[in-house]
Amino acid sequence: MTITAPDRATLLRARLAVYGLFMIAGMALGTWTSRIPAIKDRLSLSDGELSLGLLGIAAGAIAGMQVVGRLVDRYGSRRVMIPVALAQGVVLLLPAYAPSLPALAAAMFTFGVVHGVLDVSMNANAVVVERAHARPIMSSFHAVFSLGGFAGAGVGGLFAHAQASVPVTFGTVGVVITAMAVVCARWALPDAFDAGRDPQREEGPQARLGGWVLFLGVLSFCCLVGEGAAADWSSVYLVQDLAAQESVGAVGYAAFSIMMTAGRLAGDRLTARFGPVLLVRCCGALAGTGLLAALLIGHQLAGVIGFGLFGAGLSCIIPQVFSAAGHRDPAQSGRALARVASLGYLGLLAGPVLIGAAAELTSLPVALGVPAVLALFVALAAPALRPSRG
Numbered sequence: 216m217t218i219t220a221p222d223r224a225t226l227l228r229a230r231l232a233v234y235g236l237f238m239i240a241g242m243a244l245g246t247w248t249s250r251i252p253a254i255k256d257r258l259s260l261s262d263g264e265l266s267l268g269l270l271g272i273a274a275g276a277i278a279g280m281q282v283v284g285r286l287v288d289r290y291g292s293r294r295v296m297i298p299v300a301l302a303q304g305v306v307l308l309l310p311a312y313a314p315s316l317p318a319l320a321a322a323m324f325t326f327g328v329v330h331g332v333l334d335v336s337m338n339a340n341a342v343v344v345e346r347a348h349a350r351p352i353m354s355s356f357h358a359v360f361s362l363g364g365f366a367g368a369g370v371g372g373l374f375a376h377a378q379a380s381v382p383v384t385f386g387t388v389g390v391v392i393t394a395m396a397v398v399c400a401r402w403a404l405p406d407a408f409d410a411g412r413d414p415q416r417e418e419g420p421q422a423r424l425g426g427w428v429l430f431l432g433v434l435s436f437c438c439l440v441g442e443g444a445a446a447d448w449s450s451v452y453l454v455q456d457l458a459a460q461e462s463v464g465a466v467g468y469a470a471f472s473i474m475m476t477a478g479r480l481a482g483d484r485l486t487a488r489f490g491p492v493l494l495v496r497c498c499g500a501l502a503g504t505g506l507l508a509a510l511l512i513g514h515q516l517a518g519v520i521g522f523g524l525f526g527a528g529l530s531c532i533i534p535q536v537f538s539a540a541g542h543r544d545p546a547q548s549g550r551a552l553a554r555v556a557s558l559g560y561l562g563l564l565a566g567p568v569l570i571g572a573a574a575e576l577t578s579l580p581v582a583l584g585v586p587a588v589l590a591l592f593v594a595l596a597a598p599a600l601r602p603s604r605g
Contacts, residue, residue, distance in 0.1 A: 221347055221404060229344050229404030230352065234359045235395050236300055236337040236403075240330065241363020242370075243303050246388045247310065247326070249371025250381050254310060254319070257381070264316055271320040273564050275327020276334070280557045283332040287339045287549025291406035295549075296336035300399060302329050304392035311382040331560070335553045342541030342548055344404055351491075354482025354534040361476040428551045430599055431540050432558030437593050438532050439559045441502065441525065441586035443566025445471045449522050452579050459515045470519050471526035478530025491535045491600045499594025502528025506587040510580045525587070532593060533559065539600045 221229065255265050286295050306329045309322035341356045367388065374384040449471060450464035478498075485494050502525050509521020540555045541548040566586065573582035 225404070226344070226347055228402035229347070232399040232402035232404070233337060233341045233344050233356055235399040236296060236333065236340070237356045237360040238363040238366070239300055239303055239392050239395055239399075240333055240337065241360040241365075242367035242388060242392060243307050243326075243330065245364035245367025245369075246371045246385065247307065247367075248364075249368045250311075250375065250384055253375065253381050254313075258313070258316060258319065260316060268316055268319040268323060271323030272327035272330070273560070275324035275329075276331030276560055277327075277557055278324075279328040279331030280335055280553045280560070283335045284550035284553030286332075287336050287552075288547055292336045292339035292343060292549065293403045293405050296333060296340055297396065297400045297403060299329050299333045299336065300396035301393060303333060304389035304396065307385045307389045307392065308382065311380075311385045331556075335549065335556050338537050338552050338556070339541060339549050340403065340406075342538065342545075342552075343406055345538065346542065346545075347404065351483045351486035351538070353538040354479045354486065354531055357534045357537075358476055358479035358482070361472070361479065365472075365476075427543070427599065428540060428554055429558075430596070431536050431551075432555045434593050434596060434599065435533060435536050435555050435559030436562035436565075437586075437589035438529050438536070439562035440566035440569065440589055441529055443563040444570045444583065444586045445522060445525060447567035448570050448574075448579065448583060449518075452583060453515060453518050456579055457513065457515045457518055459518075463515060463519075467519050467522045470523035473526070474523040475526035475530040478527045479534065482531040482534055485531060486535065491539065491602070492597045495532050495535050495600055496594050496597035498528045498531045499590045499592075499597065500528070502526075502532075503587045503589075503591035503594065506590070507584060510583055510587070513580070525590070528590060535600055539602070542602065 251265070251269075254260075260268065283295060306322075306326045309325055310319055313319035313322045338356075341353055345352050370388060371384055374387070445468060449467035450461075453459040453467045454461055454464040482494075489497075505524025505528060506521045509517045509524075512521075536555060536559075537552060540551040544551065569585065570579075570582045573585055
């Protein structure tokens with residue numbers, strides 16, 4: 216059956232729909248994060264008890280990613296991402312009403328499942344839209360995710376400043392998320408428009424995913440180890456090892472986040488001009504050498520600049536890894552993205568733990584050299600992102 220290519224207006228709406236979904240995912244996480252202290256206080260949780268509750272979201276996300284790949288490949292990304300996008304606003308409310316630690320863990324597990332399924336399915340649809348545009352646009356989607364996180368955290372902070380309750384905060388943002396999901400449902404591009412798909416192949420048995428996809432997952436793991444380490448240890452390093460004030464310590468992660476968002480906003484133009492291999496090679500080198508140089512200098516300003524360079528370097532790598540995984544075999548893009556995302560999420564969770572363990576054995580500056588070295592490894596492995604000729 217011949218499928219008419221989407222016109223420019225349809226492509227624009229499809230792109231805006233994917234932007235909306237990435238914004239939804241970022242807003243949900245940012246809003247939740249901003250009200251963690253209030254939930255911790257309401258349930259009288261210790262730090263250890265809170266960490267157990269937070270494990271629920273990680274476990275749920277990884278569990279959701281194990282099943283979403285096959286669903287996307289069988290039913291199409293649009294049919295999967297729209298229901299879970301609508302559900303994202305609903306499950307955001309669950310932790311607000313959790314009466315105990317077990318209930319909070321269960322609520323966060325549910326939240327994590329929805330978020331993990333949305334993550335993979337919206338990235339799969341982003342690949343469909345990118346292929347329809349016939350030019351790189353993946354980095355801009357991930358930039359919008361970061362902007363959504365800032366927006367969610369900002370709104371949550373404003374509600375906290377106004378002394379609004381957690382249910383009011385989550386309920387308000389949940390309504391906004393649901394409204395955005397409804398608009399996205401109307402504009403999202405069906406996978407049927409994807410000229411890269413072979414319907415006859417999809418109906419037959421699927422080949423096993425090769426080691427190449429696993430290697431992309433390893434690259435995703437390496438990058439997200441760095442993101443997790445920067446989130447949890449950048450401020451500690453500046454305050455504890457460089458004797459910075461706490462306000463200065465917070466600037467380290469702010470520099471990382473701002474430069475990562477800026478890098479992703481520029482990432483599509485850079486990809487179009489230099490190609491994914493050269494871009495990732497340069498980004499990995501920038502991230503690794505920037506952070507290593509800052510650690511060797513050991514000065515507060517150098518530390519802030521180093522984390523900024525680290526964020527700028529990592530910014531374009533994950534979008535290119537996801538794009539490569541989704542484009543290599545359109546009939547199995549869901550499964551490929553699910554595997555890559557799962558390994559990446561493990562890196563995000565393992566990063567802070569690995570840095571903490573290494574710091575106990577050596578020192579925090581030495582431990583922070585681990586994600587820098589991993590970034591250099593990604594730079595060397597950049598040829599793995601070379602587009603398939605098949």
